[in-house]
Amino acid sequence: MSGRKKTLLKVIILGDSGVGKTSLMQQFVNNKFSHQYKATIGADFLTKEISIDNNKQVTLQIWDTAGQERFQSLGVAFYRGADCCVLCFDVTNEKSLNNLSSWKDEFLVQSNVSNPQDFPFIIIGNKIDVDDSKKIPSLQKKLSNITSNQLGGLNYPVFETSAKDAINVEQAFEVVAKMALQQEELNDINGGVDDDYNDAINIHLESDNYGCAC
């Protein structure tokens, strides 16, 4: 089905600052955890080859992003062509949970994906290793409220993980890879992401004789 020689799947990790995006990526790709991660500036990415389903080899290219809101303006450059988006929150930080939908909206605006309605998102609640007393009270209820009210009632897969203790990280990314692969195949059927169309929205300059209008 896919005309490409090598299946490269692009995954974007989004979420508030400090929820553990770097830790999740490091745990998944390098199987390690450190207390000494620095704040991410701009974006970092790592790749990992995995096999999914019937031994299909894919390369996951995982982009870890800066969590501060203003960095979203740099998003244009790397949201484009994404195959799956991971929305992260910290199970001890209610605000990060409440911000999930704005991360999703921002992603859809910036990436201009062709199928915003069924673009694959996955939700990860990280830091479940932390003491229960610090966790968001009645998390499940709040989470389902958010998915039904703010995330358009769409049933995105939800994983509760601990990047520190390597709980559920592997499982979550396996689902990420499957969803990303589906999206990639969908794009292939549709002839790929229509870059021209997307550019037109941002004013298509290339084809115009745009000169210096000073």
Add this chain to the structure above:
Amino acid sequence: MIDMSNVTGIAEGKSLTAMGNKDHVDHLKDEGDIPLRHHERTGSNQTNNYSVLDFYEMDSPNPGAERQFGNTPKRFDNDPVSEGETSGDVTDDEQEHEVPISPANISNNIPSQHSPKDRDDTDVPLQFDEELGFSSITGSEFDIYGFKKSSSYHGISREEYDKWFLEYHKYTQKNRKKWHLLMKNNGLSILDNNTPKRFPPRSNKVKKMIRKGLPPEWRGSAWFFYAGGYEKLNKHVGVYEQIVRDTKNIQNKDTEVIERDLNRTFPDNKYFNDLLRLKPQTTEYGKNEGETQIIKALRRVLVAFAHYQPHIGYCQSLNFLAGLLLLFMEEEKAFWLLVILTERIIPNVHSADLEGVHTDQGVLMLCIKEYIPSLWSVIGRNYDGEALGEDAVISKLPPASLVTSSWFMSIFVTVLPVETALRVWDILWYEGSKTIFRISLTICKLCFEHPEFQDIRSRSIGSSETEQIELYQFMQNYPKTLQDCNLLISSCYKKIGGYGFGSLSQDEINQCRHYISKQRSKLQNKQLLSANLSREERNSLISSSLPASNQEDYSDVYEFHKPIMSGVRWNRNLSTKMKRKFSKKN
């Protein structure tokens, strides 16, 4: 004029409303900033650079007293920096200085300026004891700045570090002697091995020495001196303390992010992370009680900065900049250097819309296109291998900028190994923002030409996407391994055997910046205009608003080839150079 009622209020320690305090500070800020425009221009001029220091050193009766400028307002008469300023400006300064600041009123631990050794705060590594520091460093797991030598991030082991350090230490020693000689030749004596407060005026010789690297223990002082820190401080005496007081218990969006970043700044540095020294890996991480002095100072500087520069607020990466400064100077100076950096050197890079990042990345991409065309042939394409249009750089940045934008935002801190980053900083504070472009180009070229990358490249034939991704990966990882500072610096500046990016002038960069930001704002206006139009309407609007220029004119802009384009003035020197180059090509 300064509202004296507020000033007196502060002086008497009266409790002011938050509003009153803020007004006062804003006022001081304005007072300082208006004459500064005139002032700063002279400040970048070498001859005036140490004049303020004359003021500091000349008749200061005792160290630490220089804060109280008000006691000796007449000194300004002899201050050449004030020359050419209206007497009104000087008077305003004096009034600013007349605010008596009693040490008891200053709630923070700002150490006295002239006596770093007296600081009770033994946590902060301002001084590097040459003997002790260097001989004991080989036995330690930390480098002279308190960073862990072995780093999985930079892929270096302690043994490898020590091996490098042994050699580099010899270089530093030799260099230190040259610096001492240079100081002596300029009539600047260094008493008791103290850190000098003033440095030789700008000259080719000094520039060369700066590029060779400052002695580590002089860094803070020299950076501050050459960046015009004293002029800034002199204009804003007491302002920092006031802001710190005003912002002491402040809580907002910025402070929330700051709090989260404090412990994520240099977790691998013992001055920032007590756990490294005390009980490694046994205690629960991130607890506040173990907070070091420098973390507290970092919080104050960042919160004060966010308050002082509301259009920036707090931007992630400022933590790395302030953090590194704090390893070399006290917090008030770190604060003002941060202000100088964000106002003059890389304006708007940290602003809420990160517009400066877009601008500077656009400039960098154009520079790569111009100076490293072979690299551009890889990154100047979309993933399907089509070359990016001439204007793509302005409307949307190529993905390579994802890697390079952090180079600008954190000015290579955490991007390059510590000593290498410091060497770049030495040059930055002396030469300005062109340094970041020159070094970035050098790193890009080193990456591209690296045998390892060329090897990967030859194996990933066919797909432009794969090739680009391999390159980004390489560009992301390679700088971390650039422990050999002299390789980077000499590749950048050496005319023979190096890349010679040292000829990329500040003028050229400024013109390019100006051009890009102008084009971007036009583009944004059009986007706003056409936001509610249909696609056809939008397209017709675009084409109707365009002048009848042809594609050729447009590409000339980007190829740096022609001297005149609207809105951009190329200097004659550059245009001749380019003409020559162009004629050679044909």
